[in-house]
């Protein structure tokens with residue numbers, strides 16, 4: 001990785017020659033690091049295995065070979081691609097934030113009207129905003145976001161870009177996205193993910209705008 005680690009600390013996440021999947025590998029080998037202060041993007045076509053790599057960290061997929069290792073002792077905050085599948089969820093926005101250990105103030109001012117709304121009665125984009133900001137507001141040093149701009153309008157997307165550009169320097173994020181302009185604006189580098197058998201260790205480095 002060519003981007004520098006400003007604090008010379010160990011990576012928040014080390015991935016080395018990882019092959020990951022379910023009953024068989026579907027992605028890798030992949031080598032990458034996420035350092036404090038960095039937002040790293042994973043890009044690639046549908047089914048290339050981006051979410052699978054994230055799912056190894058949440059126990060929903062497995063590593064067949066290689067390594068994926070968060071730094072010892074860190075906390076991880078994760079937003080899955082489809083975190084809410086419908087049904088009754090009688091929580092208000094502020095209660096969802098509290099469950100994630102996030103203060104209401106983490107929500108940008110234009111979204112404060114969501115704090116007293118029931119989560120299960122929000123629109124798709126409103127719910128996505130709340131969930132993404134609850135993950136950013138969590139105390140975890142490593143943030144995992146899977147398609148965070150899904151359903152967001154231009155204001156929600158701009159607020160998220162600003163939030164990720166202002167993460168504190170001891171935190172880092174892995175962002176999976178098909179939104180190339182978003183990746184360009186928030187990520188220090190983007191890594192093209194390839195299905196199993198095609199190495200994707202070369203990290204494409206792009207400076208954030």
Ligand SMILES: Nc1ncnc2c1ncn2[C@@H]1O[C@H](COP(=O)(O)OP(=O)(O)OP(=O)(O)O)[C@@H](O)[C@H]1O
Nearest residue numbers: 022023026044045046047048049050051052053081
């Ligand atoms: N639970 C599962 N069991 C078996 N195979 C799975 C499972 N979940 C996903 N897959 C397969 O693993 C491969 C990679 O899926 P993954 O969700 O990681 O792709 P992705 O790059 O995140 O795709 P997208 O851009 O569409 O979100 C796909 O072929 C998919 O069908």
